[in-house]
Amino acid sequence: MMILECENLSKNYGSVKALDNLTLKIESGKIVGLLGPNGHGKTTLIKTLSGLLSKDKGKVLIDGKRIGVGTKKIVSYLPERSYLSPEMKIKEVVSFFQEFYEDFDAKKADAMLGELSLDKESKLKSLSKGNREKVQLIMVMSRKAKLYLLDEPMGGVDPAARDYILKTIISNYSEDATVIISTHLIQDVEQILDEVVFLKEGKVMLHSDVDELRMEKEKSVDALFREVFSC
Numbered sequence: 001m002m003i004l005e006c007e008n009l010s011k012n013y014g015s016v017k018a019l020d021n022l023t024l025k026i027e028s029g030k031i032v033g034l035l036g037p038n039g040h041g042k043t044t045l046i047k048t049l050s051g052l053l054s055k056d057k058g059k060v061l062i063d064g065k066r067i068g069v070g071t072k073k074i075v076s077y078l079p080e081r082s083y084l085s086p087e088m089k090i091k092e093v094v095s096f097f098q099e100f101y102e103d104f105d106a107k108k109a110d111a112m113l114g115e116l117s118l119d120k121e122s123k124l125k126s127l128s129k130g131n132r133e134k135v136q137l138i139m140v141m142s143r144k145a146k147l148y149l150l151d152e153p154m155g156g157v158d159p160a161a162r163d164y165i166l167k168t169i170i171s172n173y174s175e176d177a178t179v180i181i182s183t184h185l186i187q188d189v190e191q192i193l194d195e196v197v198f199l200k201e202g203k204v205m206l207h208s209d210v211d212e213l214r215m216e217k218e219k220s221v222d223a224l225f226r227e228v229f230s231c
């Protein structure tokens with residue numbers, strides 16, 4: 001079963017081709033790393049799949065549906081930058097998600113917040129950047145979605161917390177759900193990936209099973225990335 005099918009997907013910003021005839025198919029049940037140098041289309045692709053940005057050209061199907069209200073219900077999206085007001089308390093963020101998403105599991109969110117000793121009375125603005133990111137990720141992973149789109153989920157967090165975040169991702173998605181993670185922290189994330197997609201200039205330059213790639217190239221994904229994209 002394909003969770004995602006993109007065919008000749010294009011998106012321009014003026015004369016910049018952010019996505020350039022991109023074709024990509026992803027099966028259900030995979031954790032996929034979306035990797036590429038700065039400015040090569042990762043965020044644009046994720047925003048398009050989340051329904052935040054409209055495409056210029058091409059076809060996109062998520063779980064067989066065109067992007068719209070129906071796909072937003074089954075896609076849980078962690079944006080690169082938070083859209084939550086810094087004045088909100090953590091408990092208000094929980095209520096917000098509960099109100100907006102039928103598939104949100106508040107008990108699960110509370111349990112995870114508790115594990116990290118995050119006080120629900122705290123305002124987001126009083127938290128460190130890393131803790132704010134954790135709160136947001138917990139909300140996104142507490143939905144029972146079919147497709148999780150995580151744009152740089154670990155940018156601001158320390159290495160120990162990255163491990164917690166990866167554990168959170170693995171333990172909170174069901175076997176038939178799919179997770180697409182955009183990140184530059186390849187070394188940290190590659191242990192949990194089933195597949196990688198390398199984006200170059202808005203196109204898919206490589207899409208492979210991670211184990212097969214490691215065997216074939218006899219190197220880690222991180223080493224391969226550095227070689228392919230060396231400046």
Ligand SMILES: Nc1ncnc2c1ncn2[C@@H]1O[C@H](COP(=O)(O)OP(=O)(O)OP(=O)(O)O)[C@@H](O)[C@H]1O
Nearest residue numbers: 013016017018036037038039040041042043044045
């Ligand atoms: N709102 C915008 N207006 C104009 N150009 C944009 C806009 N957003 C992105 N771009 C351009 O589109 C291209 C793709 O950007 P995108 O943010 O998708 O890259 P990215 O791979 O996510 O980069 P990074 O790794 O730095 O986050 C870049 O050339 C970028 O400058």
